[in-house]
Amino acid sequence: MEQLNTIKELISQGNVEQAILLLDELLQTDFPQKDEAYYLRGNAYRKQSNWQQALNNYRYAIDLNPDSPARQAYNMVMDILNFYHKDMYNQ
Template sequence: MKKIKELIFNGETDDALRLLDEFIATNPMSDEAYYLRGNAYRKNGNFQQALNNYLSAMELNPDSPAHQAHDMLIEILNFYNKDMYNH
């Protein structure tokens, strides 16, 4: 997971997503993997996939940091969507 976190931090999200997909295929109950995959998708700008992965992490672990990430992303999207109507 450390390598995946470094890849996400450095913006190498395609590599991180590939590794996370492989990891999740053999560890489908890892809430941390779904949380990190959500972060990678968020950094890529794929907000729907980010939210889906955060929800998966939250289902597996109600105490997951994905709750905060999910709520933060929802707030950002709500802000931008409201702003679009004001132009």
């Protein structure tokens, strides 16, 4: 789908707000690649450090397609959020 390619390009260029707006509009319609759209929206939110929205969107993508790359992205974000360095708290 051409719209998804455009959105991928916007995200890679750092235009995440515009990408999220386009994805919001796109997800209001019925099309076969909704899992990929949720995955991309998760990526856009991740780039904004909006971790909760990123995780939610990855979860939607996984629910629609268990083999989605969103599963790896979800696990990666969880690893980031669960990481802490004990020595950093003692400074």
